[in-house]
Amino acid sequence: MNWLTPQVLAVFVAMAQALAILLGAVLLGAAMTVVERRLLGLWQDRYGPNRVGPFGSLQLIADMLKIFFKEDWIPPFADRTLFLLAPAIAMASLLLSFIVIPFTPALHVADWNIGLLFFLAMGGINVYSVLLGGWSSGNKYALLGAMRSSAQTISYEVFMGLALMGVVAMAGSFNLREIVNAQEGLWFIIPQFLGFCTFIIAGFAVVHRHPFDQPEAEQELADGYHVEYSSMKFGMFFIGEYVGMVLVSALTVTLFFGGWHGPLLPPIVWFALKTGFFLVLFILVRASLPRPRYDRVMSFGWKVCLPLTLLNLMVTGAAILLTTPE
Amino acid sequence: MEVAFYLSGLVAVLATLGVITNTNPVHALLYLIVSLIAVAIVFFALGAPFAGALEIIVYAGAIMVLFVFVVMMLNLGESVVAQEKAWLTPKAWLGPSVLAAVLLLTLIATLWLGDIGKVIQGDTLTAKEVGTTLFGPWLLIVELAAMLLLAALVTASHVGRVSPPEKPAMNQETGARKEHS
Numbered sequence: 001m002n003w004l005t006p007q008v009l010a011v012f013v014a015m016a017q018a019l020a021i022l023l024g025a026v027l028l029g030a031a032m033t034v035v036e037r038r039l040l041g042l043w044q045d046r047y048g049p050n051r052v053g054p055f056g057s058l059q060l061i062a063d064m065l066k067i068f069f070k071e072d073w074i075p076p077f078a079d080r081t082l083f084l085l086a087p088a089i090a091m092a093s094l095l096l097s098f099i100v101i102p103f104t105p106a107l108h109v110a111d112w113n114i115g116l117l118f119f120l121a122m123g124g125i126n127v128y129s130v131l132l133g134g135w136s137s138g139n140k141y142a143l144l145g146a147m148r149s150s151a152q153t154i155s156y157e158v159f160m161g162l163a164l165m166g167v168v169a170m171a172g173s174f175n176l177r178e179i180v181n182a183q184e185g186l187w188f189i190i191p192q193f194l195g196f197c198t199f200i201i202a203g204f205a206v207v208h209r210h211p212f213d214q215p216e217a218e219q220e221l222a223d224g225y226h227v228e229y230s231s232m233k234f235g236m237f238f239i240g241e242y243v244g245m246v247l248v249s250a251l252t253v254t255l256f257f258g259g260w261h262g263p264l265l266p267p268i269v270w271f272a273l274k275t276g277f278f279l280v281l282f283i284l285v286r287a288s289l290p291r292p293r294y295d296r297v298m299s300f301g302w303k304v305c306l307p308l309t310l311l312n313l314m315v316t317g318a319a320i321l322l323t324t325p326e
Numbered sequence: 327m328e329v330a331f332y333l334s335g336l337v338a339v340l341a342t343l344g345v346i347t348n349t350n351p352v353h354a355l356l357y358l359i360v361s362l363i364a365v366a367i368v369f370f371a372l373g374a375p376f377a378g379a380l381e382i383i384v385y386a387g388a389i390m391v392l393f394v395f396v397v398m399m400l401n402l403g404e405s406v407v408a409q410e411k412a413w414l415t416p417k418a419w420l421g422p423s424v425l426a427a428v429l430l431l432t433l434i435a436t437l438w439l440g441d442i443g444k445v446i447q448g449d450t451l452t453a454k455e456v457g458t459t460l461f462g463p464w465l466l467i468v469e470l471a472a473m474l475l476l477a478a479l480v481t482a483s484h485v486g487r488v489s490p491p492e493k494p495a496m497n498q499e500t501g502a503r504k505e506h507s
Contacts, residue, residue: 082356112375120383120387121379121382121383124383124387132356132394134398135394147399150394151395157388
């Protein structure tokens with residue numbers, strides 16, 4: 001047994017952790033589809049899906065079976081390569097972002113100095129899934145959805161990055177682990193309240209959640225960029241959206257709500273509780289807000305959020321310079 | 327790290343060749359994106375993760391999205407592919423290729439004669455070091471670049487001005503709005 005050195009063991013532990021986080025993210029994303037329908041039902045005073053299994057708990061399995069056995073159709077007028085590539089980008093770029101999130105002091109995939117930048121880079125790559133999916137479908141509705149989406153996502157990514165810079169300046173690092181450690185005394189939600197507000201708005205917009213689901217507005221665009229997709233290729237876009245929700249919730253917790261810090265309960269429980277709170281918030285927002293007009297969404301981003309984030313960054317910088325001893 | 331450097335360098339060269347030879351504009355742009363990501367990995371391999379991440383965020387994540395966006399809006403069809411094919415004749419690419427090959431030979435010869443042993447080594451640069459270098463010795467360059475960008479921003483907002491004045495990135499959006507109204 002001399003091959004089982006501590007290094008080899010550490011490699012196995014790291015691999016098992018990475019696999020657990022990957023499976024956890026995908027399964028949680030899939031489970032969120034059912035949780036969302038049940039919660040929407042609750043808030044809209046009706047039953048959600050409650051027929052399959054006790055309290056509708058097996059609905060997920062029924063949905064998965066259905067989506068796997070549907071006909072997987074590629075339109076003859078589509079650009080085949082890109083049509084296949086787009087859902088893969090949608091899923092992969094979001095799942096890769098989970099690499100940098102520290103869940104507990106021990107549970108993480110990689111501890112990188114550019115952690116936050118890696119998330120922003122993957123967010124940038126994620127735009128292509130919608131863009132290419134919409135274009136390669138060869139469908140005008142899909143193209144319109146893709147164009148709206150890319151314009152919206154680029155606008156909101158600009159100040160998403162800027163909103164996070166206040167946190168980076170306060171923690172003095174892009175490393176998410178160090179950012180969490182810097183929040184041991186005071187969560188960044190308090191000194192960075194403006195940053196938090198703009199980040200959560202940008203987060204909604206970047207994962208195309210309601211009220212920023214312009215790219216797939218059912219009333220005007222049929223179903224937007226994935227109107228030509230069927231079976232599991234649609235499923236990748238669909239689950240990808242929920243994985244994005246989980247990602248933005250986990251990041252919000254990491255950046256503004258002290259990550260795993262909290263009294264009494266073990267770190268993983270605190271992280272799960274806080275993430276769960278934001279997941280429910282995502283659904284509550286969908287249940288309660290109407291969808292604004294597209295040009296309003298754009299001008300809100302550029303004329304309200306961008307100046308706010310710049311102001312936040314300037315005030316944060318000034319405060320840090322004033323309080324830091326020479 | 328050396329293996330990663332050479333592999334991603336190879337990918338970058340091949341993808342750039344793909345950009346030139348591909349006749350479908352969107353596919354060519356995709357090759358360019360792959361090339362940029364490969365260059366980012368070259369940065370990572372050289373120990374400059376900050377530059378690599380910025381390469382992906384700025385080039386692959388923002389600038390190329392605008393390129394793809396514009397090409398998508400042009401609604402290029404089969405005719406463009408045919409036109410590109412017609413243009414890509416040996417007569418068109420032979421002369422520039424010979425000239426570029428001479429430059430490539432010079433480049434390889436220079437690299438060959440210099441000491442290449444030192445290239446793929448060195449410490450990993452942190453974002454903090456990059457920042458202190460940029461805003462320390464190179465502050466003047468940073469300020470000049472900022473002024474240039476500000477001038478470009480003002481110009482863009484003037485050129486792209488519709489009845490209510492808007493910011494430059496809104497130009498894309500007004501196009502999209504016209505399309506669906």
